Amino acid sequence: MLLVIDETKTIYKKLFWVACLGKELIMKLVLKDVYKKMQKQVILNHVNATFESGKIYGIVGRNGSGKTMLFRAMSGLMNTEGEIWLDEKRLGKDMRILPNLGIIIENTEMYPEFSGYTNLKLLANIKKKVKKDEIKNVLRLVGLDPDDNKIVRKYSLGMKQKLAIAQALMEKPDILFLDEPTNGLDDEAVKNFWELLRKERSKGTLILLASHSKEDIEQLADEVYYMKSGSLFKEENNER
């Protein structure tokens, strides 16, 4: 019930701004010639792209193609050459990290000695944007029991992934970077997750979804990009 109210509020907020400004607010994330070399290896090779809010962008690439590094660079956790702009603000100059970002990075775990709920509470304490009830709701939404005291170390791969999804969604982000988000999830959970993403898109969230599975991406994405050896391109055969 609370979730429905939340969603309705977001839609009304969006309508309000459309009415006031006469046009829909579109947030743009622009990458200009982003380049990164580490230990003599090119990780990101002059990446140029523009991403807009309210869309799901798929990034397909094999393991090691640079998808995760691209997410780290775009979030502000890694310095790169080139420029990354969010509307009028430049990453690394006007802001250290992307504001209101939800992120899932492959192989990144939570604090293993705490329960799922405690993990989310610790992370929520940094920004102090969400309350206990909201944390519990998001855990229920992804299919985890908020009252479960089991520590994360004892979680299955699927449970860990659900928890990662919950942390990404809990602060109602404007931007979502999702790196292999369905790893370890069963078919039912994957279906639910796709549904959640569609709802996020309808709220105007900018979603970047990376996967090595082209089929997964094509089901959901509005635009598909391909990544190989640090280069990002739109057409599969258009390799630089």
Add this chain to the structure above:
Amino acid sequence: MKLYWKYYFFPFLYGIIFSWYASFQSKATHFQIWEAVALFNGGYLNTANSKVVCCILQNYVPFILFSIVFSTYIYRHFCNCSVYFFTRCENRSRWYTKEIIKLFGFSTLNSIFILLGHIATGLISKKIVFSLDQMWIVGWYISLYSIWCFSLTLMANILAILKGSAFGISIVFSVQAIITLLLLTIDSKKELSGSNLKRMVYNPVSYLVGNWYRVYWRGKKIMGVEPCNLSMTTGYAIWGSVCIAVVLFGMYVVHKVEIIKSNKEI
């Protein structure tokens, strides 16, 4: 934070065991608090020899344990969860400042718990003597040992961020042990003057030994054994400078580090 509280049992227990053991070696009926902090069982030895160096190393035990337990206090955020943590943390300087203040608080508590352990034993076996001058010494002990312990622990955390936790701990304690063992170069059979005295004065570890100070309180000598003549101000200046240098180095590292590897411990 609940995770860390249980470790305070150890310094308390250490204080109890240590005082209890020391009580066998002393026939005094009164327990003066400063005895617990001057050099613990280093007694009134006025120069460095292998026995004193052993005492100093022995005194390190509860502090080293503290440093090991808290060596991941800041570093843990750079392991698991680092991406999720730092994409939420917009101001790393403010976060780092808050964390080091908390760490300093924990370090101070560690010194206090050791002292409480000593006092607990003293209360049972002897009559405790409290006086203002003794509180002065207790204040010295708590503040200087807290600064020292905090600096070591923070350095272990910073080195762990750069190279992993095993590296952080081993480097910090190796350096500390080497500096302590350098005290053995002081010739205890010779008079404490000239180059012999310099070896004591220029070694920062010397300033952790209460008996090597000369402290007066309202004209009355309250700490120190002749001919040692270390200044309390110099002690604070040395360990304070180390502490500030470590804090600034930490600030630089925390700012500059790129969150690339998800977990160095894997």
